[in-house]
Amino acid sequence: MAAPAADDRAAYLAAETAPDSETLLAHILSSLDDDKAEDIVQIDLRGKSSIGDYMVIASGRSTRQVAAIAQNMTDRLKQDFGLICRVEGKDIGDWVLIDADDVIVHIFRPEVREFYQLEKMWMPKAPNA
Numbered sequence: 001m002a003a004p005a006a007d008d009r010a011a012y013l014a015a016e017t018a019p020d021s022e023t024l025l026a027h028i029l030s031s032l033d034d035d036k037a038e039d040i041v042q043i044d045l046r047g048k049s050s051i052g053d054y055m056v057i058a059s060g061r062s063t064r065q066v067a068a069i070a071q072n073m074t075d076r077l078k079q080d081f082g083l084i085c086r087v088e089g090k091d092i093g094d095w096v097l098i099d100a101d102d103v104i105v106h107i108f109r110p111e112v113r114e115f116y117q118l119e120k121m122w123m124p125k126a127p128n129a
Helices: 006-017 021-034 063-081 110-116 118-122
Strands: 038-044 054-059 086-088 095-100 103-108
Touching (some): 021 103, 063 103
Antiparallel strands (some): 038 054
């Protein structure tokens, strides 16, 4: 039997060490807490969407804090799990989207978060609403 190609071996090792979605979620929530993110909301997407198992929405007080929270989180995920996240919006710092495979993270400045109101779009509707 032939030895696996280097790319196949890297993919295999990554799959073997990849955290489950609950472990990943806990790590992300801890990172947000460590960096003093505010108004952290987690939304369970399992069975509702194919984009991931969870969505996390949080706020930073300024563009600098939003960018720093995002950078620290992606650094921690890479260091602890070898996870390379896809990131959008970090250079501007108003709204950063982090795709961490099974967990999608949105970090906003408060004014931008209020404008888009993602929680209303994704949270379950209250009875009689």
